[in-house]
Amino acid sequence: MANTLQFDLVSPERSLASLEVTEVQIPGADGDMTAMADHAPTITTLRPGILRVNGPSGSEAYAVTGGFAEIGPKGTTVLAERAYPAAAESREALEAHLEEARAKATGVEGEHKDVAEKLVADIVKLLEDMV
Structure with a gap:
């Protein structure tokens, strides 16, 4: 089909x-x-967020916690650290990931603490965006 790409x-x-x-x-x-x-x-590179795809068969959304995307003229491949369908069933897994991130953020200092706190904030926003 014209104007489509492999995802x-x-x-x-x-x-x-x-x-x-x-x-x-x-x-x-x-x-x-x-x-x-x-x-x-x-x-x-990816930040935690909602990845959305639109195509001839409709739209789908996925929650990703990070990773990489390789984009080309004929396709896009996303290699996610963690990925879930952006649905209520995935919320529990993402909340567990948030608790892991919070625990790690309390045990670091300096610039690493800033990175860890940013990850926590990004996951909180991801959970808010899933509503």
């Missing part, structure tokens, strides 16, 4: 999606971006 979402546990889509909205670490067919080759 694959993989986490260490499993492959979550392999779809033909028209666009992928990516929560990039340096800002949100949208990948479409014929996109210039790009690699970006």
Whole structure:
């Protein structure tokens, strides 16, 4: 189909999606971006957020906690640290991840504490965005 691209979402546990889509909205670490067919080759890191895909068969959303996205003219592959369908069933797993992040943030100092606290804030926002 014209103006579509292959989208694959993989986490260490499993492959979550392999779809033909028209666009992928990516929560990039340096800002949100949208990948479409014929996109210039790009690699970006992800921040915790909602990754949305739109295509001929409808829209889907996934909660990601970080990772990388490789974007090319014919496809986008997301390698997520953790990824879940952005649905109520995933909330418990993300809340457990938030508690892990909070525990780690209390045990670090200096610039590492800033990074850890940013991760906690990003996961809190991710949970808010899932509502």
